[in-house]
Amino acid sequence: MTALDTSPGSRLAARSARIFLAGQQLILNPIGLVGLLIVAALVLVALLAPMLAPHAPDAQNLDLRLIAPGGDHPLGTDQLGRDILSRILHGARITLGIVALVVVIAAPIGLVVGCVAGYHGGWVDVVMMRITDVFLAFPRLILALALVAAMGPGITNAVIAIAVTAWPVYARIARAETLTVRGTDYVSAARLQGASSWRLIRRQIMPACTNSLIVRVTLDMAGIILTAAGLGFLGLGAQPPSPEWGAMIAQGREYLFDQWWIATVPGVAILVVSLGFNLLGDGLRDVLDPRA
Amino acid sequence: MRYSQRFILLPLLAAAVAAASVAPAAAEAPRGVFVMAKALDDLISLDPAEAFEFSGVEVIANLYERLFDGNPADPAAPAGGVVESWEVGGGGREFTFAIRRGLVFHSGNPVTADDAVFSIRRVIRLNKTPAFILTQFGLDPENLDARVRALDGHRFRLTLDRAYAPALVLNVLSAAVTSVVERAAALAHERDGDLGHRWLRTHDAGSGAFRLVVWNPGEHLILDAVPDHHGGAPAIRRVVIRDIREPATQRVMLMRGDIDLARNLGPDQIVALAGAEGIATFSAPQARLFYLGLNQANPILARPEVRRALRYLIDYRGMARTVLAGRAQVHQAFLPIGFPGALEEVPFALDPARARALLVDAGLGDGFAVTMDTRSDPLALQIAQAIQATMAQAGVRIEILPGDGKQVLTRYRARRHDIFIGQWGPDYLDPHTNAAAFARNPDNGSDSADKTLAWRNGWAIPELTEMADAAVLERDPIRRAARYRVLQRRIQEDSPFVILFQEKALIAARDGVKGFSVGLMSDRTLYRDLSK
Numbered sequence: 001m002t003a004l005d006t007s008p009g010s011r012l013a014a015r016s017a018r019i020f021l022a023g024q025q026l027i028l029n030p031i032g033l034v035g036l037l038i039v040a041a042l043v044l045v046a047l048l049a050p051m052l053a054p055h056a057p058d059a060q061n062l063d064l065r066l067i068a069p070g071g072d073h074p075l076g077t078d079q080l081g082r083d084i085l086s087r088i089l090h091g092a093r094i095t096l097g098i099v100a101l102v103v104v105i106a107a108p109i110g111l112v113v114g115c116v117a118g119y120h121g122g123w124v125d126v127v128m129m130r131i132t133d134v135f136l137a138f139p140r141l142i143l144a145l146a147l148v149a150a151m152g153p154g155i156t157n158a159v160i161a162i163a164v165t166a167w168p169v170y171a172r173i174a175r176a177e178t179l180t181v182r183g184t185d186y187v188s189a190a191r192l193q194g195a196s197s198w199r200l201i202r203r204q205i206m207p208a209c210t211n212s213l214i215v216r217v218t219l220d221m222a223g224i225i226l227t228a229a230g231l232g233f234l235g236l237g238a239q240p241p242s243p244e245w246g247a248m249i250a251q252g253r254e255y256l257f258d259q260w261w262i263a264t265v266p267g268v269a270i271l272v273v274s275l276g277f278n279l280l281g282d283g284l285r286d287v288l289d290p291r292a
Numbered sequence: 293m294r295y296s297q298r299f300i301l302l303p304l305l306a307a308a309v310a311a312a313s314v315a316p317a318a319a320e321a322p323r324g325v326f327v328m329a330k331a332l333d334d335l336i337s338l339d340p341a342e343a344f345e346f347s348g349v350e351v352i353a354n355l356y357e358r359l360f361d362g363n364p365a366d367p368a369a370p371a372g373g374v375v376e377s378w379e380v381g382g383g384g385r386e387f388t389f390a391i392r393r394g395l396v397f398h399s400g401n402p403v404t405a406d407d408a409v410f411s412i413r414r415v416i417r418l419n420k421t422p423a424f425i426l427t428q429f430g431l432d433p434e435n436l437d438a439r440v441r442a443l444d445g446h447r448f449r450l451t452l453d454r455a456y457a458p459a460l461v462l463n464v465l466s467a468a469v470t471s472v473v474e475r476a477a478a479l480a481h482e483r484d485g486d487l488g489h490r491w492l493r494t495h496d497a498g499s500g501a502f503r504l505v506v507w508n509p510g511e512h513l514i515l516d517a518v519p520d521h522h523g524g525a526p527a528i529r530r531v532v533i534r535d536i537r538e539p540a541t542q543r544v545m546l547m548r549g550d551i552d553l554a555r556n557l558g559p560d561q562i563v564a565l566a567g568a569e570g571i572a573t574f575s576a577p578q579a580r581l582f583y584l585g586l587n588q589a590n591p592i593l594a595r596p597e598v599r600r601a602l603r604y605l606i607d608y609r610g611m612a613r614t615v616l617a618g619r620a621q622v623h624q625a626f627l628p629i630g631f632p633g634a635l636e637e638v639p640f641a642l643d644p645a646r647a648r649a650l651l652v653d654a655g656l657g658d659g660f661a662v663t664m665d666t667r668s669d670p671l672a673l674q675i676a677q678a679i680q681a682t683m684a685q686a687g688v689r690i691e692i693l694p695g696d697g698k699q700v701l702t703r704y705r706a707r708r709h710d711i712f713i714g715q716w717g718p719d720y721l722d723p724h725t726n727a728a729a730f731a732r733n734p735d736n737g738s739d740s741a742d743k744t745l746a747w748r749n750g751w752a753i754p755e756l757t758e759m760a761d762a763a764v765l766e767r768d769p770i771r772r773a774a775r776y777r778v779l780q781r782r783i784q785e786d787s788p789f790v791i792l793f794q795e796k797a798l799i800a801a802r803d804g805v806k807g808f809s810v811g812l813m814s815d816r817t818l819y820r821d822l823s824k
Contacts (some may be wrong), residue, residue: 060681062607062614066560079560079615080677147372235668240677240692254540254670258564 032283038276045089046096053086057243061182066259076261078252084265087243094244095273096161096248098228099221105163105246107217110170115201115209117171118178129175135168141227148236155244158237162227166220173216177209211288219281229270243268305816324529326805326822328554331669332535334697338466338507340411340471342420346580346717346814347700349468350532354515355816356471356498357395359408360462362721364812368459368769369630370466370721374403374499383457383588384767394522395475398496398503400807405448408728410475412440412450414487421705422469424742425719429453429464450700456764456773463722468815473497501526510535511591515819527807527823539670546571546800548631548633552824553801553808558671559617562798570803575618576810578717578795579628580674584621585704586714588750590662593710596786597654601792603640605683615674616793623794625780626730630812632722635780644685647744649677649687659687662710665703668694705743707750715795716745717814723776724764730789731760731779749788756782 006013018210026032045183054072061081069076075084135143147161181187187204197205221234230238240247245266251260334345340352360370372378376392395403415423416431430453432437442448452461464470477497478488486498496504500522502515513533517526534551536542542554543561547568557565562573586593586602593599608622625635651657666676673694680690690711695703704712718725733746735752740747746756756779763775783789797810807821 058681059682060678063679065614069673080681110382120684235694239694240673241680253538253672254558255560256540257543258560 007015020269022173022287026283029283029286032280032286035276035279035281035283038272039280042092042096042273044278046092049089049093051084053089055086057087057090058082058241059086063069066255066262068259071260075265076259078262079255079259082241083226084248084261087248088245088265088269091219091243091245091248091269092273094155094238094242095225095228095270098155098162099157099224102163102166102224103221104219105159106166107170107213110167110172111206111209113167113212114171114176115178115205118175119182119197119201119205125175128171132168132171135165136172139163139196140167140223141230142229144231145234145236148231149202153236153239155238155242158228158231160226161231165227166224168217169220170213171214174206174209177212178205181208213280215285215288218277218284221277221281225270225274297601307539309552314615314686318466320609323521323680323824325822326528326530326553326819327532327534328553328555329534329536329551330544331537331697332509332533333514333537333667333669334512334701335507335509335535336698337493338496338504340418340468340473340498341415341418341423341487341488341489342493343468345420346715347719349749350814350817351504351513351515352468352471352498353811353817354502354819355496355500355504355529356402356468356473356542357500358466358473358608358815359470360387362463362466362813362816364630364721364816365425367404367463367630367721370459370462372473373466374408375465380458382451384458386438387450387452387461388419388718389448389450391448395447395499396522397477397499398518399474399477401474401476403472403474403499405442405444405446407475408472409440409442409448409599410478411471411473413437414473414478414499415469418487418489419741421743422467422719424744425467425725425730426467427741429456429461452594453768454765457767457769459769460722460724461762461811463720463725467720467725469719471498474499493695501818502531505530517820526820528819531819531822537669540804543800546802549802552805553799555797555799556669557798557800559615559619559798562618562800565800571607571800572800572803572805576797577630577812578797578810579812580717580795580814581623581626581628581629581791582713582715582793582795584664584679584790584792585709585714585749586790587709587711588752588788590710592660593654593662595654595656595787597650598656598660599786599788599790600684601650601689604643604650606640606679606690606792607642607682608792609641611675611678612793614677615671618796619671619798620793620795622792624784624791626726626783626789626791627723627776627780627796628718628726628783628812631718631726632723632769633776633780635777635784637784637788642682644682647686651688657687659689661689662692662711663691663693664711665709666692666694666713667697667700670780672713679713704748707738707748719813719815721813725780726762727760727763727776730783730787731756733757745789746787751788799812 008017052194059073064077064185065079066075067077078084114126119126143165144161148157151157190200190204228237229246232244232252238247247265248266255262332347335347336345337343337348340356343349343352358373359375361373363370375389377390379388387809391405393576411434415426416436417433439451481488481491483490494507501518501521503518505514505516506717507513515531517529519525539556539558539561542556545551546554565571565573588594622638624638627634666672676692703709729745732744734757736740736752759779766772805824807823809818811817
């Protein structure tokens with residue numbers, strides 16, 4: 001299948017080859033490819049929103065409210081005469097921003113907690129994993145709701161709340177991976193060479209955990225988007241006039257019978273994007289998971 | 293390729309969120325039971341000494357009887373309620389009231405002068421939000437026993453500190469806070485000297501045409517007709533008010549026949565229902581005002597130029613024509629139309645250039661940022677967002693803070709807001725009710741006994757307070773109305789209040805529903821003639 005030399009000359013070359021092979025495998029996997037395209041489209045739309053959007057997302061025109069899709073407003077206007085297409089495009093930025101922030105906050109925390117707990121074992125493991133269990137014991141959306149209610153509504157607090165509910169799963173996965181690799185020969189060899197615990201965790205164990213973590217995080221993104229939309233829908237996430245998709249659905253629900261497009265368009269956007277992340281995650285799992 | 297079912301199903305939840313689903317429910321409401329859908333998120337208490345919210349006051353109006361009943365046809369002459377006849381003496385300071393005979397409480401006990409006296413004293417002693425309606429007559433816990441006392445079983449005397457306009461006194465005594473509570477029932481449930489307050493928050497001890505069966509907060513409130521009521525039996529056996537906060541849900545339930553009447557439909561839904569078969573829609577004038585309250589504790593909002601600029605940053609007519617079509621009319625004075633002396637001029641319109649110039653004068657050419665506490669119902673949020681957009685034209689960046697009615701009001705009453713957007717309804721049919729709220733603030737301290745709207749917005753106004761206090765002593769109706777017009781102009785020109793609209797109630801009901809009387813004020817919305 002590939003003409004690459006199987007004995008790479010340097011560490012960099014090995015890594016590049018691995019990424020190339022993985023990428024190739026992902027592209028050859030139709031489901032993964034669809035997911036990748038959707039996510040790529042989301043990123044592109046988010047970056048170019050101001051250029052793509054025909055109108056400003058908050059520009060109101062009370063005389064042009066509730067206009068059906070077509071003409072100057074391809075996806076119609078909402079109850080305040082704002083262009084829905086422009087709002088959806090700008091909303092992509094918020095959605096992507098939430099996902100990125102949650103991942104940046106939650107994944108490293110989970111990774112460190114899991115690796116440290118798994119590597120050290122003993123009481124460190126017990127304490128860290130029981131804390132993790134406490135967070136896992138609550139349904140995610142409920143915990144996020146409680147946190148936002150306590151901290152006050154707003155997108156920053158929503159991100160923090162979702163991140164707080166997201167890390168325990170990653171800690172669990174990282175710990176499981178750590179347990180399988182901590183007794184392996186290469187870790188022992190590094191330890192015999194005098195590497196410190198922290199160095200061992202950082203250089204030998206963490207890289208071994210990242211594959212399954214990446215898969216899990218990608219699969220989780222759909223959940224993060226839904227949680228964020230759920231919070232927005234309940235008025236606890238992004239605040240008006242922010243074109244956050246969940247909040248858009250919430251405001252459009254009064255019009256579902258007569259002006260279906262106001263709530264349906266953001267609903268479809270959420271559906272497509274979360275489906276995209278799921279498909280990408282599935283594709284990545286096939287590529288990255290050695291046990292697949 | 294392996295799919296785990298869970299991960300594919302997950303995004304479908306998004307679609308479920310999009311379809312605000314309505315749980316399947318039983319069809320047509322049974323005969324004899326009238327089911328009404330209403331957002332009850334402002335319902336805090338059913339104790340007449342405490343309730344000061346639209347929903348609470350409306351329910352209390354049906355559970356209790358008051359000393360007097362407001363008379364919209366002639367606001368200066370309220371009709372007797374529990375009081376049958378009265379005499380004024382002592383130079384206009386002493387009112388002697390005779391209780392109507394034959395009135396009975398839901399317990400079967402007769403309504404006596406003792407109960408009326410107890411109810412008034414109770415309001416002053418508990419000193420909850422609406423207590424100011426009565427304390428403004430100089431009543432306080434020390435002089436209470438002498439100023440309010442029973443003469444015999446069916447007569448009692450009220451002594452005021454000054455000779456107020458008689459129309460004012462009688463109208464004040466028609467406020468929901470003067471509902472007559474059965475003394476024996478309240479005291480039987482007294483705990484730690486609370487005069488039965490905790491119990492009365494969720495129970496009734498009245499003599500109205502309906503008695504409270506149960507109030508399940510967040511679900512429903514059930515009222516049963518008193519069949520042998522002295523005013524005649526209500527036309528319907530039971531009224532169920534379901535706490536439905538989603539207008540869309542109310543609409544579906546109405547169309548399916550699950551409810552007989554919907555109270556919270558927006559203008560767009562009323563338009564859509566206008567052609568629906570089996571449904572009738574109508575509107576009724578309301579004395580409620582939509583207004584903004586600008587907290588003067590915020591140094592920016594305290595500048596007169598800013599207060600004035602904000603008046604030019606609202607598209608009053610645009611909103612009245614579109615998002616509020618049929619639901620409200622532009623109104624910019626604190627007395628609603630229907631009250632003696634109401635000012636009908638609307639001098640302000642959207643004018644961003646003028647507002648910008650005023651902000652430049654105030655040294656705020658770059659604008660400023662403030663928050664706006666908004667009740668998270670669809671209509672309030674739409675108005676708030678429309679205002680947010682027009683304010684932005686002069687650089688006023690508003691962050692909307694939505695919350696449920698109770699939350700928002702609690703913040704407002706604690707003076708923790710920047711801008712509050714909400715509704716104000718008068719408490720009785722006399723111009724003083726709104727003058728007292730908007731133009732009086734005798735003590736701006738944080739523990740003031742008189743927490744008027746001016747107080748809530750931290751607005752110290754000794755001069756206006758004096759003018760408002762003088763107006764209540766004016767016995768000539770024409771000169772009195774003129775005084776209120778002056779006050780309204782002052783508030784209109786410069787105050788922390790930006791008065792936006794006077795409301796109309798939009799109601800949709802099943803065909804055949806009759807007798808729903810929507811009062812100008814929520815304490816006149818009565819269920820006794822309801823039938824279907």
